[in-house]
Amino acid sequence: MVSKGFQKLRASWAIQVRVIHALMIRELITRFGRENIGFLWIMAEPLLFAGLVGALWHFTHGATEHGVGVIAFVATGYIPITLFRHGVSRSIAVFTANQSLLYHRQIKIVDFILARFIIEFLGGMMAYLFMAITLMIFDEFPMPADFGLLIGGWFLYSTFCLSLCLIIAPLSEISDAMEKFVPVTTYIMIPFSGLFYMLSWLTPRAREFLLFSPFVNCMEMMRKGIWGDKVVVYYNVWNPVICSAVAILIGLILCRRIRGMLTVE
Amino acid sequence: MIICSNVAKSYTHGSECKHVFDGVNLTIGRGERVALLGRNGAGKSTLIKLIGGVELPSAGRIIRKMSVSWPLGFAGGFQGSLTGYDNARFIARIYQREYADVRSFVEEFTELGKQLNMPVKTYSSGMRARLAFALSLSIEFECYLIDEIILVGDQNFQRKCQVEMFDKRQDRAMIVASHSPDFMKQFCNKAIIIDKGKAIAYDDVDLALNIYSGL
Numbered sequence: 384m385v386s387k388g389f390q391k392l393r394a395s396w397a398i399q400v401r402v403i404h405a406l407m408i409r410e411l412i413t414r415f416g417r418e419n420i421g422f423l424w425i426m427a428e429p430l431l432f433a434g435l436v437g438a439l440w441h442f443t444h445g446a447t448e449h450g451v452g453v454i455a456f457v458a459t460g461y462i463p464i465t466l467f468r469h470g471v472s473r474s475i476a477v478f479t480a481n482q483s484l485l486y487h488r489q490i491k492i493v494d495f496i497l498a499r500f501i502i503e504f505l506g507g508m509m510a511y512l513f514m515a516i517t518l519m520i521f522d523e524f525p526m527p528a529d530f531g532l533l534i535g536g537w538f539l540y541s542t543f544c545l546s547l548c549l550i551i552a553p554l555s556e557i558s559d560a561m562e563k564f565v566p567v568t569t570y571i572m573i574p575f576s577g578l579f580y581m582l583s584w585l586t587p588r589a590r591e592f593l594l595f596s597p598f599v600n601c602m603e604m605m606r607k608g609i610w611g612d613k614v615v616v617y618y619n620v621w622n623p624v625i626c627s628a629v630a631i632l633i634g635l636i637l638c639r640r641i642r643g644m645l646t647v648e
Numbered sequence: 649m650i651i652c653s654n655v656a657k658s659y660t661h662g663s664e665c666k667h668v669f670d671g672v673n674l675t676i677g678r679g680e681r682v683a684l685l686g687r688n689g690a691g692k693s694t695l696i697k698l699i700g701g702v703e704l705p706s707a708g709r710i711i712r713k714m715s716v717s718w719p720l721g722f723a724g725g726f727q728g729s730l731t732g733y734d735n736a737r738f739i740a741r742i743y744q745r746e747y748a749d750v751r752s753f754v755e756e757f758t759e760l761g762k763q764l765n766m767p768v769k770t771y772s773s774g775m776r777a778r779l780a781f782a783l784s785l786s787i788e789f790e791c792y793l794i795d796e797i798i799l800v801g802d803q804n805f806q807r808k809c810q811v812e813m814f815d816k817r818q819d820r821a822m823i824v825a826s827h828s829p830d831f832m833k834q835f836c837n838k839a840i841i842i843d844k845g846k847a848i849a850y851d852d853v854d855l856a857l858n859i860y861s862g863l
Contacts, residue, residue, distance in 0.1 A: 405741035413729050486718040486725040487742055488701040643704040646659060647697065648723050 398489050406490070406498035425506030429465040430514055433458035449584060451610055455524045458514050459609060460578035463540050463602065466507040467576070468569045470544045473499045474552040475562050482647045492645070493638055496552050500545050508537070528611025536604030539623040543597045546627040549634025553641040577602030583615040590617060597623035650676040650699060650716065650791065650821075655708035657694060668694050670845040671708070676821060676838075678714060678790065683832040683853060684825040685860040686842035692825035693721070695842060696793050699823065714790035714821065720780045721795035728769030732760060732779055735768055743787045750786045757782035757808060773800045781805075785812055791821035799828055829857050 411422045437454035444453050474496055478485075481495045518524035527533050555561045573579075577599035582590045593599045594617060603618040652674040658667045668691040676682055684692045697703045698710060700719040718725050726735050736754050740747040755764070758778040768776065777797045784792060798809060813822070814835055826832060832839065832853055839856030840849050843863060850856035 401744060402742050405738050408741075409727060409730065409734070409738050412734060413727065483724045483726060483728075486700065486702050487739075488716075488718070489742055643706070645703065647702045 399491070399494060402490050402494050403498050403501070406484075406494055407502055410498055410502055423509075425502060426510040426513060428469075429462045429507055429510040432465055433461040433510070433514055436461060449581070450613055452518075452523050452525075455518055455609070456606075457579075458518065458524075459511075459605060460576075460602065462507055462511050462514070463537070463598075463605070464573065464576050464578050465510075466503055466541060467544045467547075467572070467598070469503045470500050470548050471551055471565060471569055473503065474548040475555040475565060477552050478556050478641070478645060482645070485645070485647050492552075492642055493549070493635070496545075496548050496638075500548055504541050504545075507541075511537075525610060525613075527609045528613075529608045531608070533605050533608025535620075536601045536608055539604070539620070539627070540598065540601035542627045543601065543623050543630070546630035546634060550630055550637060553634070553637035556641050556645070572598075575599065581606060581614060582617045594619065594622070597626040649678065649711075649713040650674075651709075651711040651713075652699070653709050653711070655698060655705045655710060657691075657698060657703070658706050667845055669698075669705075669847070672847045674840065674847055674849060676791070676823065679819050679821055680838050681822045681836045682824070682849075683836035683839040683856070684823060684842065685832075685839055685856060686825075687863065690842045691845075692842060693719075693795050695840075695847065696721075696795050696823060696825055700793050716791045717784045717787070717789040717793055719793040719795050720777075720784055721797050722773055722776065722800075725780060726768045726776070729767050731767055732758075732764035732771075735779070736764075736783060739783050739787070745787055750783065753786040754779065754782040757785065757812070759804075773797070774802060774805065777801050778805055781809060781813075785817075789820070791823065794822065794824045794826075796825055796827075798824065799826060799831065832857065 415422045415424045437457040440453045440457050446453060448456065477495045477499060478492050484490050484495075485492070515524050515527075519526070551561070551565065555565075575593065575596045575598065577593070577596070582593060582599065582603060585593070600618040600620070600622045603616040604620070606614060607616040607618070652672050655669055655672040656667070657669045658665055660666075672695070684695065686692045694703070696719045698705055699712075700716060701710070701712075702719060702724065727738070730738070732754070733751070736750050737747050739745075740750040755761075758764070758775070760775060760778065763771070763775065768779070771779065777800050780797065792813070798806075801809065813820075822835075824832070824836065836853050838849065838851055839853045839860075840847050841856055841860055841863075850859070
């Protein structure tokens with residue numbers, strides 16, 4: 384009995400993997416087409432953002448700040464935040480946009496969110512890698528001190544972003560107001576994302592407060608992973624883990640409830 | 649077998665609430681060709697969508713014990729901005745079929761030639777019907793859901809449908825929403841009349857057509 388259930392689960396899993404794969408390819412073709420560099424465009428925005436703001440800071444703040452290279456510091460902050468902002472904005476009204484695909488029963492609405500998010504996730508990772516290698520050539524980026532911590536931080540950061548997408552996507556179907564609030568909210572989030580600072584530069588009270596933000600915890604992990612002993616960081620791995628788990632649970636419940644209410648043309 | 653037990657469906661928009669179905673019980677067996685009869689807005693397309701799993705019932709259950717196609721109709725199933733080939737590739741992927749087989753069947757059945765390289769949104773409804781039928785026939789379902797679209801095709805298309813759907817695949821079940829009595833008399837062996845939120849099945853298509861014309 385158990386093995387039968389397990390086989391069924393495995394078969395369903397295989398179907399979802401195939402569906403998400405197909406959805407990703409479809410998304411890449413519709414978004415980037417087959418012309419010129421094609422899907423490599425997904426790296427373009429995070430790279431431009433990180434590169435230009437980094438250069439700006441380089442000229443306004445000097446080459447280093449608190450002992451770390453300014454360009455590398457800004458770039459490592461901007462790429463994760465771009466993942467968050469893109470992920471969230473792509474999940475708004477994602478069910479309505481893809482509704483014609485609900486004609487195929489094996490496609491579940493969570494697949495839409497996953498497919499879009501995985502694309503953003505891979506794009507962010509490619510941009511990260513590309514940027515780090517380019518900056519290393521110019522000696523602006525150190526060899527990461529602890530790859531495990533860097534990758535762990537990135538995964539936790541991404542998981543938390545995904546869990547927020549799982550909540551925002553169904554909510555945006557319930558209320559149109561959601562759509563209006565999201566751009567403002569993601570903007571307000573910037574100070575709480577650990578983008579422009581490290582906790583060790585702040586007062587203890589501010590630090591304590593900001594450690595409630597899963598983004599800050601993950602960002603500190605990533606920066607420790609890159610600069611190692613050169614920086615002092617504060618983080619608690621359990622904060623993003625627990626926040627993501629709770630948000631994923633809420634998100635999946637919302638998605639399930641919304642599915643019954645969706646009207647498909 | 650497809651079993652609908654106590655299926656209800658209502659749509660709410662703001663404070664308005666429309667009850668389309670209220671306790672529908674139906675059983676559709678293998679090889680049955682069912683005509684759906686009902687006036688405009690009675691809920692023919694909604695029933696097809698519920699059976700196809702596109703929308704979910706507000707209450708009750710739908711049990712599918714055979715493979716059921718997606719509803720073949722004017723809307724849905726395709727991504728308009730993608731080409732016919734891209735859509736075929738997508739469908740082959742999610743239904744786990746060999747793209748080469750799907751492709752060759754689609755090329756032969758649709759006769760669309762180079763148009764298959766154009767986005768589906770540029771297709772006429774007749775061309776869409778050809779593509780939808782070709783794709784669903786290449787996947788081979790045990791039950792086909794057809795929402796109106798069969799009658800938009802030209803003579804040549806209808807002849808092909810006749811051969812592929814009604815001659816070669818006689819063992820398949822079919823649920824067709826249509827307003828053409830001739831078509832139903834010719835091809836269906838069962839009828840369902842949808843009226844006032846209820847669905848009643850008849851084994852005699854002529855009888856059902858007579859009752860329907862009196863509604």
